[in-house]
Amino acid sequence: MPVLEAVLAGSEEMEVSFGPQHPATHGVLRLVLKVDGERIVDAKPIIGYLHRGTEKLFERETYPQCIPHTDRMDYTAAATNNQGFVGAVEKLMGITIPPRAAYIRMILAELQRIASHIIWLATHALDIGAVTPFFYTFEEREKILDLFEEYCGARLTLNTMRIGGVPWDLPEGWTDRCRKFVEELPRKIEDWERLLTNNRIWKARTVGVGVIDAEKAIAWGLTGPPLRGSGVQWDIRKVFPYDRYDEVEFDIPVGTHGDTYDRYLVRMEEMRQSVRIIRQCLDKLPDGPVMAWVPKVIRPPKGEVYFSVEGPKGELGYYIVSDGGVTPYRVRVRPPCFVNLQALPELVKGHLVADVVAVIGTLDIVLGEIDR
Amino acid sequence: MSEQSKVPEQAAAKMPWEEKPVPPQPEEARDHPQVQELEQAVPGAVLEAVRFAGQVTVVVELSRLLAVLGKLKELGYKFLVDLTAVDWQDRPEGRFDVVYWLHRHADAARLRVKVRVADGVEVRSVVHLWPTANWMEREVFDMFGIYFAGHPNLERILTWEGFAGHPLRKDFPVEGVDTGAAVYPDIYPPGGGPVKPKGGA
Numbered sequence: 001m002p003v004l005e006a007v008l009a010g011s012e013e014m015e016v017s018f019g020p021q022h023p024a025t026h027g028v029l030r031l032v033l034k035v036d037g038e039r040i041v042d043a044k045p046i047i048g049y050l051h052r053g054t055e056k057l058f059e060r061e062t063y064p065q066c067i068p069h070t071d072r073m074d075y076t077a078a079a080t081n082n083q084g085f086v087g088a089v090e091k092l093m094g095i096t097i098p099p100r101a102a103y104i105r106m107i108l109a110e111l112q113r114i115a116s117h118i119i120w121l122a123t124h125a126l127d128i129g130a131v132t133p134f135f136y137t138f139e140e141r142e143k144i145l146d147l148f149e150e151y152c153g154a155r156l157t158l159n160t161m162r163i164g165g166v167p168w169d170l171p172e173g174w175t176d177r178c179r180k181f182v183e184e185l186p187r188k189i190e191d192w193e194r195l196l197t198n199n200r201i202w203k204a205r206t207v208g209v210g211v212i213d214a215e216k217a218i219a220w221g222l223t224g225p226p227l228r229g230s231g232v233q234w235d236i237r238k239v240f241p242y243d244r245y246d247e248v249e250f251d252i253p254v255g256t257h258g259d260t261y262d263r264y265l266v267r268m269e270e271m272r273q274s275v276r277i278i279r280q281c282l283d284k285l286p287d288g289p290v291m292a293w294v295p296k297v298i299r300p301p302k303g304e305v306y307f308s309v310e311g312p313k314g315e316l317g318y319y320i321v322s323d324g325g326v327t328p329y330r331v332r333v334r335p336p337c338f339v340n341l342q343a344l345p346e347l348v349k350g351h352l353v354a355d356v357v358a359v360i361g362t363l364d365i366v367l368g369e370i371d372r
Numbered sequence: 373m374s375e376q377s378k379v380p381e382q383a384a385a386k387m388p389w390e391e392k393p394v395p396p397q398p399e400e401a402r403d404h405p406q407v408q409e410l411e412q413a414v415p416g417a418v419l420e421a422v423r424f425a426g427q428v429t430v431v432v433e434l435s436r437l438l439a440v441l442g443k444l445k446e447l448g449y450k451f452l453v454d455l456t457a458v459d460w461q462d463r464p465e466g467r468f469d470v471v472y473w474l475h476r477h478a479d480a481a482r483l484r485v486k487v488r489v490a491d492g493v494e495v496r497s498v499v500h501l502w503p504t505a506n507w508m509e510r511e512v513f514d515m516f517g518i519y520f521a522g523h524p525n526l527e528r529i530l531t532w533e534g535f536a537g538h539p540l541r542k543d544f545p546v547e548g549v550d551t552g553a554a555v556y557p558d559i560y561p562p563g564g565g566p567v568k569p570k571g572g573a
Contacts, residue, residue, distance in 0.1 A: 047530065048529060048531060048532065051530040053539055053546075055515075055540060056539055056540055057546070060546055092396075092425065093393050094393045094395045094425075095389070095393040096393070097389055098387070165389075218477075219503050220504050221453070221502065221503075221504030239480050289389070292389035292390075293389065293390055293392065293393075294393070295392075300395065301395040301396075303395075303396065303424045303425065304427075304429070305424070306427060306453075306454070306482075308453075315453070317453065317454060317473075319473070321458050329458070330459070332454065332456040334453065334454045334473075338507065339508075342503075342504060342506060342507045371530055372530070
C-alpha cells in the first residue's frame with residue numbers, strides 16, 4: 001500500500017522500501033520493511049540486482065580461466081576467493097603444493113582478511129554515525145593494497161593464485177615491508193578500539209541489537225564472525241585445515257551474547273589473530289619452489305569435490321563437478337554472505353528502523369558475492 | 373666413479389609437488405561408518421554410496437528423501453552447509469541431481485546426500501528442518517526450475533519475476549535470451565552480443 005494512503009487510512013503498519021540505491025545497504029540490496037511507526041514488524045530482502053551469472057560463466061571457461069571470475073564475487077576479499085577455488089581444483093586433481101607456496105597463500109589470505117575487516121569496520125562505523133574511524137582505518141588498508149600491488153600488480157581483483165601454487169615468488173624486500181606493516185598494525189587496532197569499544201554512543205547502538213543465539217545461528221546456516229559472535233567456536237582453518245594452517249598457532253575469538261557488539265569484538269580480535277598468523281608465516285617461510293608440477297592442460301578426473309576456506313565473511317565453499325573435460329561441468333559457490341543475509345529478518349524484528357543499518361553492517365555483506 | 377655419483381641422485385626421493393599428481397579414485401563406501409549409521413536408521417534407503425577425495429556421497433530415492441534427511445538431522449547433522457543442483461541433460465535416471473551437503477559438529481563429519489529428479493518432478497522442501505534451505509531452494513528453483521513442494525515462498529531470487537527460462541540449465545545459452553527488455557534494439561542487439569555500429573556499414 002502506498003505510504004500516504006496507509007497514513008490516511010489510519011493503518012498502523014506500512015511498507016517502506018529501503019534501497020536498492022541507499023548508501024547504507026553496501027551495494028544494491030533492497031529491503032521491504034514492514035514497519036509499525038519506527039518498529040520493524042517484518043523485513044524482506046530482495047536481491048539479484050548484481051547477478052552476472054558467474055556460475056554459468058565457469059562452465060564455459062577452462063579451470064585457470066575461472067580464477068579471475070572468483071575475484072569479482074567478493075571483491076573486497078579476492079585472495080580468499082582465489083584460495084578456495086584453486087584449493088578445490090587441487091583437491092580434485094590430487095595436487096600437493098610446495099610449502100613456500102602455501103605460506104605465501106596464507107600471508108596473502110590473512111592480509112586480505114585484515115583488509116576486508118577494515119572495510120567492514122570503516123563502513124559499519126560510518127553507517128552508525130562514527131565518521132572518524134573511516135579515515136584512520138583506510139590508511140592501513142591502503143598499505144595492504146600497496147603490498148598486494150607490489151606482489152601481483154593489482155590492488156583489488158588480485159588473481160594471485162594458480163592451480164598448483166602461486167604465480168610468482170615474493171619480490172625482494174617484500175617480507176621486510178610486510179613485517180613492518182604487521183608490527184605496526186596492533187597499535188593501530190588499539191587506536192581504533194579506543195575510538196569505539198568503550199564509546200557510549202557506539203555501545204548504545206550495538207549492544208543488544210540483532211541478537212541471535214547459537215542454536216538459531218546454526219539452523220540459519222550462519223558462518224564466520226556472525227556465528228562466532230553467538231559463541232560457537234567454529235573456524236574452517238581449525239576444523240578442516242587447508243594450506244598450512246595446522247602449522248601456525250592462533251585462537252578463535254568467540255562472543256557470548258550474539259549481538260552486534262560481540263560480533264564487532266570478534267572481528268577486532270580476528271584482525272589481531274591474523275597479524276599473529278602472518279608473523280609466524282614470515283618467521284617460518286620456507287625456501288623452495290612456489291609452483292607444483294602441474295600438467296600444461298588442467299584436466300581433472302571425473303568426480304566431485306567440495307572445498308571450503310574460511311573467508312573474512314564466513315565459510316566460502318566451492319563445489320566442483322568435473323566430467324573429465326577441460327572446463328568444469330558445474331561449479332557451485334557457497335557464498336557466506338548469501339546465507340548470512342538470509343537471517344536478517346530474524347535479526348531486525350522488533351528493532352527500530354535505524355538499527356537495520358547496524359544489522360546490515362554487522363553481517364558484513366558484499367552484494368557481488370550474494371548475487372554472483 | 374660416474375656411476376657412484378648417479379646413485380644418490382636417483383635415491384633422493386622426489387617431493388610430492390615435483391611428481392605427477394595422482395588424482396583421487398572413487399571407492400565403494402557402503403561400509404563407511406557414516407553410511408552404516410544411516411543404513412541402520414533408515415534401512416534400504418541408500419541406493420549408492422561412493423567415497424571420493426575423502427568425501428562420502430550417498431544417493432537416495434526421491435520418495436524417501438524427507439525420511440532420510442529428517443533422520444540425519446536427528447543423528448546430529450544440524451548444519452545444512454549447502455543445497456544445490458546439477459543438470460545432467462540427457463541422463464535416463466532423471467535429469468537433475470539435487471545435492472544436500474550436511475555437517476555434524478560433534479565429529480566434524482560431512483555427508484553429501486543426492487537425489488535424482490526428472491524434469492518437472494517436485495522435490496519435498498526441507499525448510500522446516502533447516503531454515504537456511506529457504507533461499508537455497510529458491511535459488512535452485514530460479515536457476516534450474518526444480519519445484520520444491522511445501523516451500524513457504526518459492527519465488528525467483530536472483531533473476532526477476534517474469535524472467536523466461538532457468539539460466540543454469542545446460543540448454544540455456546550463455547549469451548542469454550531475449551527478454552524483451554532491450555531499450556534500443558537497433559543498437560544493442562537483443563540477447564546481448566557486440567554493439568552494432570550506428571548508421572550501417
